Amino acid sequence: MADKNVDRVTITDVTLREFGQNVPAAYMHIFTPGIRTKIASELMGAGFRSLEVLSCIHPKVAPAMNEKALRVISEDLGRVDGVNIITLVPNLAGYKTFCSLGLGPDGYNHTMGIFFSAVEAHNLANLGRSSKETVVEYRNILRDASLRHIRVVAYISAAFGYMDPKTGVIVRADPNEINRHIDLFFDLGARTMTLSDLQGVADEGETAEILETILELRKGRDRDRIGYHPHHISGDQALANSKAALDLGIRRFDASLGGTGGCITGAPGNQPTEKLVRFFVKSGVKTGLDEYGVFALAEKIQRELYSRIPLSRYLPPNKGR
Numbered sequence: 001m002a003d004k005n006v007d008r009v010t011i012t013d014v015t016l017r018e019f020g021q022n023v024p025a026a027y028m029h030i031f032t033p034g035i036r037t038k039i040a041s042e043l044m045g046a047g048f049r050s051l052e053v054l055s056c057i058h059p060k061v062a063p064a065m066n067e068k069a070l071r072v073i074s075e076d077l078g079r080v081d082g083v084n085i086i087t088l089v090p091n092l093a094g095y096k097t098f099c100s101l102g103l104g105p106d107g108y109n110h111t112m113g114i115f116f117s118a119v120e121a122h123n124l125a126n127l128g129r130s131s132k133e134t135v136v137e138y139r140n141i142l143r144d145a146s147l148r149h150i151r152v153v154a155y156i157s158a159a160f161g162y163m164d165p166k167t168g169v170i171v172r173a174d175p176n177e178i179n180r181h182i183d184l185f186f187d188l189g190a191r192t193m194t195l196s197d198l199q200g201v202a203d204e205g206e207t208a209e210i211l212e213t214i215l216e217l218r219k220g221r222d223r224d225r226i227g228y229h230p231h232h233i234s235g236d237q238a239l240a241n242s243k244a245a246l247d248l249g250i251r252r253f254d255a256s257l258g259g260t261g262g263c264i265t266g267a268p269g270n271q272p273t274e275k276l277v278r279f280f281v282k283s284g285v286k287t288g289l290d291e292y293g294v295f296a297l298a299e300k301i302q303r304e305l306y307s308r309i310p311l312s313r314y315l316p317p318n319k320g321r
Contacts, residue, residue: 008286009246010050012227012254013043013273015301017052017088018261022311025063030308033072036064040077040085042297047289050084052113052254053077056094056101070101074108081109086153088113090127091134095141104150112145114138114190115155118173118181119162122198126157135181142188154185155229159195160202160210170201175210179217182226192225192252197241200232208244215248227252230271235259238271239279246285257298258306274298 016036023031040053054073059066070087077085087103087110089095095112103110116134117123123131145152161172182193195211202210207230215223228245232238242253255273262269274295280287 007284008251008288009280010227010252011048011273011276011280011287011289012050012052012084012086012252013048013256014052014229014254014270015043015256015258015260015273016040017055017086018256018270019305019311020064021055021057021062022260022262023062023064023309024311027309028063031064031305033069033076035305036069037073037076039297039301040073044080044083046293046297047287049082049288050086052086052088054085054103054110055088055090056097057088057090058093067097067101070097074101074103074110077108079107079109084111084151084153085109086111086113088115089141090115092137092141095145098150099148104148106148109151111151111153111191113153113155114141114185115157115196116181117157117162117198118178119158119171121164121171122158122162126198135184138185139188142185142190146189152188152190153192153194154190155194155196156181157196157198159214160197160207161199163199163201172210175213175217178214182214182218182222186222186225192227193222194227194229194252194254196229196231196254198231200230200234200237202241203237204240204244207241208248211245211248211250223249224251226250227254229254231262231269232271233269235269235272235275238269239275242271242276243279246283257294257301260306260311272298 043051054070055065057065089098089112120131159173161170163170228250230238230241255276256270257273259269259272277289277291277294281291
């Protein structure tokens with residue numbers, strides 16, 4: 001049973017961003033800006049007040065994230081106050097795109113999402129550079145974003161470890177280093193910090209142990225601002241991990257409809273939004289979401305998109321977190 005002190009959670013649906021980055025160019029006639037805008041509106045209609053929709057990465061990496069599509073979707077959605085529409089920004093070039101598209105508070109008022117890895121090898125594989133280089137660049141970006149009053153959320157990838165694809169050895173992240181990064185990016189203006197298990201390398205016991213260590217290092221500070229983002233081939237295992245996080249007082253969770261998504265070096269899936277909502281409802285935890293509406297939307301997307309668009313098992317670089 002969930003911790004009685006945790007009676008409400010925030011679920012960020014990442015379907016459009018995770019799935020969208022995975023859609024091959026040959027299927028853009030199905031995954032149109034119009035259908036993406038409609039899905040985003042339906043997610044908000046089901047009660048979501050936080051969702052990832054876009055990513056400012058190169059269209060050679062993710063064809064669906066070309067600037068024309070980003071512009072059309074932003075214009076069609078319009079400015080939606082009271083909802084965190086999150087757009088990921090992997091680097092300075094992405095930040096320039098974010099600003100040029102008018103996604104800041106003077107325009108469409110999106111929240112900017114930044115991400116880097118707690119394990120050097122994963123950062124090199126996912127972002128093509130060292131963690132230090134990434135953090136230095138984000139420092140400069142966030143200073144400018146602060147002047148523009150852009151909302152920022154941050155993600156630490158591989159916070160639960162990274163499995164070397166060549167050796168199969170799992171490299172665990174340093175909890176003390178994670179804690180220092182949490183403090184750094186909160187100081188730089190990030191509103192929340194989400195810890196990600198990109199490869200699904202931790203079971204519920206390991207998830208609880210790692211989270212508990214980090215929370216103890218923080219001595220209770222900002223627990224309500226820390227989130228959990230699991231990837232896992234097994235949606236049920238991801239849900240079990242989320243229960244472990246919930247029992248430790250974590251209130252923020254990422255999920256995707258049908259569990260679609262993945263990372264260049266990770267498990268090809270996330271935890272299913274609809275199953276996570278059902279788990280919370282059964283546990284007596286408030287989500288603010290329409291459970292039946294979420295399930296209906298998951299079925300609709302499975303029928304209209306997932307069954308018609310074959311995705312690669314792994315994502316190209318600069319795509320996951």
